[in-house]
């Protein structure tokens with residue numbers, strides 16, 4: 380149970396067949412991102428971005444491209460973050476309320492979570508530390524009118540955690556039109572007994588409604 384598993388669950392199982400294998404950045408953070416949390420930002424080279432933009436990551440799906448980028452201060456550090464979605468249909472550029480001095484947001488990938496044929500967008504909004512391993516929190520953005528709107532539950536963006544070590548992991552999957560948040564935890568020192576919890580949500584446009592919660596032991 381590791382981060383590879385949960386990433387596959389997020390970006391594989393939630394994707395429809397039309398997501399192209401050739402989309403180099405779909406399914407993962409941009410491999411060429413030349414910055415680290417808390418570090419200096421390289422200036423943006425992508426066309427159409429402000430002159431003070433930097434720390435750019437991208438994801439693509441079909442003809443759509445999502446950029447996550449920062450507006451930089453005079454020390455090449457982020458002072459705010461933005462999302463930009465471009466395609467034949469969309470030209471959206473808006474604030475992204477995420478990020479801190481030690482946690483820089485990134486574009487992660489695209490998948491059609493609700494099965495309506497339109498892409499939704501995974502964005503890492505926070506880095507977490509747990510069990511000595513990197514952990515991350517994602518939000519899922521839907522394209523609504525001329526905006527990117529995060530999937531929400533209880534009036535807040537739904538936190539979708541992923542990460543893992545040999546005996547504990549979190550992730551998500553799509554199952555029968557629902558988004559399911561997963562957590563698995565070993566119950567003995569040899570990792571031969573596990574408890575897996577599943578919290579299932581129905582998707583109503585951009586609202587995630589809790590529908591069931593189960594816990595199984597194996």
Ligand SMILES: [Ca+2]
Pocket residue numbers: 490491492493494495496497498499
């Ligand atoms: Ca969709």
